[in-house]
Amino acid sequence: MLHELQTDVMDALFERSERAMTHVHGGKLTPRQRLDIYRHNVFDSLSSALAAVYPTVVHLVGEGFFRFAAHEYIAAHPSRSGNLHDFGDQLPEFLAQFPPARGLAYLPDSARLDWAWHKVFHTDALPAANAAELLGHIAALPDEDRLQVGLRWQPAAQLVTSPYPVLRIWQINQPGAAEEGVDLDIGGESVLVAARHGEVLLERIGAADCALLQTLASGAGLGDAVAAALGHEAGFDVAGAILHHVTEGTLVGLARAS
Amino acid sequence: MDELVHRDDRRPLPATGAGIGLRSAHYAEFLATRPRLPFVEVHSENYFAGGRHLEVLLDVRRDTAVSLHGVGLSLGSADRLSEQQLAALKSLVDRVEPALVSDHLCWSSVGGVYANDLLPLPYTREALDHVADRIDKVQQHLGRRILVENVSSYLEFTSSEMSEWDFLAALARRAGCGVLLDINNIHVSATNHGFDPLAYLRAMRADTVGEMHLAGYSVNRVQGEDGSETEILIDTHSRPVSAPVWALYETALQYLGPKPTLVEWDADLPPLAGLLDEAGRAQHRLQSAAASLRVAHAA
Numbered sequence: 001m002l003h004e005l006q007t008d009v010m011d012a013l014f015e016r017s018e019r020a021m022t023h024v025h026g027g028k029l030t031p032r033q034r035l036d037i038y039r040h041n042v043f044d045s046l047s048s049a050l051a052a053v054y055p056t057v058v059h060l061v062g063e064g065f066f067r068f069a070a071h072e073y074i075a076a077h078p079s080r081s082g083n084l085h086d087f088g089d090q091l092p093e094f095l096a097q098f099p100p101a102r103g104l105a106y107l108p109d110s111a112r113l114d115w116a117w118h119k120v121f122h123t124d125a126l127p128a129a130n131a132a133e134l135l136g137h138i139a140a141l142p143d144e145d146r147l148q149v150g151l152r153w154q155p156a157a158q159l160v161t162s163p164y165p166v167l168r169i170w171q172i173n174q175p176g177a178a179e180e181g182v183d184l185d186i187g188g189e190s191v192l193v194a195a196r197h198g199e200v201l202l203e204r205i206g207a208a209d210c211a212l213l214q215t216l217a218s219g220a221g222l223g224d225a226v227a228a229a230l231g232h233e234a235g236f237d238v239a240g241a242i243l244h245h246v247t248e249g250t251l252v253g254l255a256r257a258s
Numbered sequence: 259m260d261e262l263v264h265r266d267d268r269r270p271l272p273a274t275g276a277g278i279g280l281r282s283a284h285y286a287e288f289l290a291t292r293p294r295l296p297f298v299e300v301h302s303e304n305y306f307a308g309g310r311h312l313e314v315l316l317d318v319r320r321d322t323a324v325s326l327h328g329v330g331l332s333l334g335s336a337d338r339l340s341e342q343q344l345a346a347l348k349s350l351v352d353r354v355e356p357a358l359v360s361d362h363l364c365w366s367s368v369g370g371v372y373a374n375d376l377l378p379l380p381y382t383r384e385a386l387d388h389v390a391d392r393i394d395k396v397q398q399h400l401g402r403r404i405l406v407e408n409v410s411s412y413l414e415f416t417s418s419e420m421s422e423w424d425f426l427a428a429l430a431r432r433a434g435c436g437v438l439l440d441i442n443n444i445h446v447s448a449t450n451h452g453f454d455p456l457a458y459l460r461a462m463r464a465d466t467v468g469e470m471h472l473a474g475y476s477v478n479r480v481q482g483e484d485g486s487e488t489e490i491l492i493d494t495h496s497r498p499v500s501a502p503v504w505a506l507y508e509t510a511l512q513y514l515g516p517k518p519t520l521v522e523w524d525a526d527l528p529p530l531a532g533l534l535d536e537a538g539r540a541q542h543r544l545q546s547a548a549a550s551l552r553v554a555h556a557a
Contacts, residue, residue, distance in 0.1 A: 001380075001382070001384055001417070002336045002379075002380070002382075002384055002385055002388060003336035003368065005380055005415065005417065006335065006336050006365055006368040006377075007336075007368055007369060009368075009377065010368050010369065010371060010373065013373055022416075023380070023415050023416060023417065024413050024414070024415060024416065025413065025414045025415070025416055027451075028482050028486075028488040029480055029482055029488055029490070030482075030483060031413070033480055033482075034412050034413035035413065037412040037413075037478070037480075037490065037492070038373075038375060038377065038412065038413070041375055041492075042373045042374070042375045045374065045375065046374060049374070078371045078372070079371070079372040079373075079374050080370060080371065080372060081330070081340075081342075081343075081372060082303065082329070082330025082331060082332055082340060082343045082366065082367065082372055082374070083303040083306055083330050083343070083346070084303065084330075084374050085303065085304070085306070085307060087374070120309075121309055121310055121311075122307040122308070122309040122310075122311065123307055123308060123309050124307070124308030124309055124312070125309075156309065195309070195310070198310055198313060199310075200310075
């Protein structure tokens with residue numbers, strides 16, 4: 001009985017069936033009006049949760065359009081967790097497929113950057129490793145092992161790459177930013193999003209650096225990562241980049257490469 | 259369920275203490291000024307993943323007791339308890355060692371889909387058995403007693419076999435849980451459904467009520483089928499505590515004695531000082547209630 005009633009009410013909240021009407025007392029309002037109060041509350045609070053996670057998207061498309069898109073998203077991809085912070089992970093892909101947003105090609109990647117910020121803010125950061133010790137250890141490995149060794153990715157760090165200048169777009173859509181345009185023709189950007197000293201920082205990184213980090217983050221070994229980086233830029237300073245990312249805590253230790 | 263150790267008694271909250279909800283918009287000011295408060299309450303789920311939120315909470319916790327108030331256990335759902343949610347709560351409870359842990363008398367999910375809203379239950383014997391069993395499982399898993407809070411509601415189910423207050427009182431007896439009595443929610447539901455709020459208070463046993471909540475509501479005007487307007491109170495946590503809720507709170511303190519009380523404010527947040535003032539108004543009433551209790555005992 002309880003399961004049936006709850007299923008009927010949930011269906012009513014998502015306007016999938018009318019069966020819940022028979023479970024609800026009317027009185028001064030009809031059962032539908034009473035269920036509508038809940039339906040509005042649910043869509044309103046889930047839309048607000050999405051808006052809080054995707055401030056850049058809200059700023060880019062405006063509050064009204066965002067509410068409209070959020071409503072469609074909630075109906076298509078309802079929440080699956082009692083923790084609202086888990087909700088909204090599929091919005092970037094949804095926006096990429098959402099016909100009314102087709103004119104804004106950079107919108108999905110801007111959404112990815114918002115989601116990366118959200119994930120980093122809500123993840124415990126591992127402490128940075130001792131860089132001298134870690135690099136000394138790698139240097140002491142026999143050549144063939146050195147190419148196989150992996151570097152452990154900071155859980156509170158995310159990479160976003162885009163054919164659009166997503167970091168510039170993100171920056172001019174921050175509260176208080178000067179109103180200026182971004183020339184989309186300047187090309188793509190790769191952004192490292194990471195927790196530093198209690199704040200979330202966004203750092204623009206080069207294509208070779210990004211290839212290095214992406215390969216390591218995927219669990220591959222140092223040999224593959226170096227090859228990926230040098231494939232983008234023959235003279236890239238791999239050792240300097242690794243020292244930087246270990247010191248900053250983006251790579252936090254050794255890992256067995258998969 | 260007497261074998262459950264009441265770990266919440268290790269650092270009990272003063273019965274005459276009024277706290278506030280700690281919200282991220284106030285973090286910086288709170289850490290800079292560190293207001294003296296008997297406790298702060300936070301939404302447990304916001305701290306599950308750790309990160310910056312949990313850093314702040316663990317910092318605040320050094321000199322202020324913490325109450326973990328959940329919105330996601332979906333205690334009344336016909337689904338199985340979410341092991342993921344329960345494990346996340348257990349791990350947070352272990353890290354924060356809160357004075358109180360609570361969630362709601364409601365359901366918010368079924369078939370794996372979450373409305374992330376506090377939906378009312380049909381007050382049936384079947385639901386009572388079901389919810390008592392789930393609360394028992396949660397308490398066993400956490401190794402401590404939880405408080406269960408009455409929610410505001412805008413509808414009632416035709417299948418209900420008892421009142422909400424009888425259901426809640428029976429649940430506390432059966433599951434050995436405590437009650438978090440939300441005075442604003444009693445007022446909101448009493449107005450929406452036309453019941454006597456004092457009947458609610460009378461059904462509660464003083465020793466099961468571990469905390470009270472106060473908050474502000476909004477008024478929606480809905481046009482009925484006959485064209486007449488009906489006012490529906492909506493629990494928005496977006497306004498100061500209303501006069502009728504303060505009055506009902508004073509009566510509740512007479513009936514049940516002083517209880518740790520929280521002023522909840524989640525939307526359209528005032529500055530921190532405004533929230534502290536509102537808690538001060540609750541504190542004042544708690545102290546008056548405690549004083550009149552002493553007079554009554556002395557007489």
